[in-house]
């Protein structure tokens with residue numbers, strides 16, 4: 001069996017804390033399945049700037065280009081967030097990675113584990129059974145358009161929101177394909193009542209829909225969508241949207257899943273893909289050892305499914321997470337009121353539980 005090469009970009013803040021857990025879960029999967037994984041660490045973000053002066057060193061990009069899959073933690077540090085004048089910034093590393101590897105399709109599943117029905121600030125009866133798949137365009141839109149700069153006198157600034165038909169078409173096709181294998185609904189979210197790019201978006205998405213007659217397409221303005229997500233999240237199946245709208249709506253949707261610490265994502269290109277929790281470096285909890293590692297661990301499940309051709313193992317990871325939650329274990333972000341102290345876990349302990357359950361579930365299957 002050939003080795004699978006996994007590049008680990010731990011990044012900043014809680015990034016290294018949660019990727020350590022995710023990597024160890026993948027190691028356990030290796031033990032269980034016999035698949036060999038070869039891990040290689042590389043720098044990105046603030047830690048890369050500290051070491052090399054650049055947020056995405058060429059050496060990192062070279063390693064990523066050779067990888068079967070990439071596991072990413074998070075980038076970002078308050079020293080830049082609080083310094084608008086900083087020219088070199090950690091987030092540039094992430095954006096350059098996405099652009100260089102052409103990771104145009106960011107897939108963000110929003111699923112609530114039943115065990116967490118009471119962890120969300122939204123009423124359980126609104127949440128039960130929610131299953132949304134976001135397709136966020138990731139390599140264009142306002143994140144990448146030019147010009148993007150401060151005026152010479154410093155009194156104004158410009159960012160550019162641009163999309164080409166092809167950029168919209170390729171992400172739309174992915175969304176329709178996924179919908180045709182799910183509940184056959186695509187809701188395309190835009191701001192076509194104001195933005196020319198959104199009118200182009202709507203036109204192309206409507207065109208693509210003709211190739212998928214079994215899928216029902218609806219369009220929704222982003223302001224309404226942000227409200228509908230909380231009012232009645234079960235109305236959505238696949239949500240298709242642009243780069244910035246997708247960024248904002250999925251942070252909002254994390255509250256449906258109980259916490260930012262629960263949402264995994266896959267950023268997919270044609271050659272290779274990056275698997276990353278949707279959350280950031282969380283400077284407010286970094287170094288405390290209390291971050292929820294489940295988003296990173298569930299990103300490993302996506303990796304097993306989408307890049308490594310190991311869907312059974314992906315299900316095992318998801319099942320292990322569900323089992324640990326149904327045993328009542330919680331990190332602080334998903335802890336209900338009145339949780340007994342022995343059920344309250346830190347990052348390492350949560351990860352240990354998932355690994356223990358993975359091994360236990362496997363031995364149960366083997367002995368049957």
Ligand SMILES: NC(=O)c1ccc[n+]([C@@H]2O[C@H](COP(=O)([O-])OP(=O)(O)OC[C@H]3O[C@@H](n4cnc5c(N)ncnc54)[C@H](O)[C@@H]3O)[C@@H](O)[C@H]2O)c1
Pocket residue numbers: 014018073074075076077078081091094259260261262276277278279280281282283284285290291292293295333
């Ligand atoms: N993909 C990425 O690398 C990424 C994503 C978002 C933000 N960022 C960067 O991260 C930094 C902080 O940004 P922010 O505070 O707006 O967003 P954030 O996602 O880092 O944190 C938002 C809130 O969610 C909590 N949270 C996030 N992940 C958690 C986890 N796993 N377990 C428990 N709680 C968790 C944090 O403690 C914080 O209160 C910024 O520099 C930003 O640019 C990076």
Ligand SMILES: CC(C)[C@H](C(=O)O)[C@@H](O)C(=O)O
Pocket residue numbers: 075076091094095247278280
């Ligand atoms: C850090 C930032 C550039 C990034 C984004 O906006 O895409 C993050 O918020 C995310 O959701 O991955």
Ligand SMILES: [Mg+2]
Pocket residue numbers: 247248251278
């Ligand atoms: Mg974001």
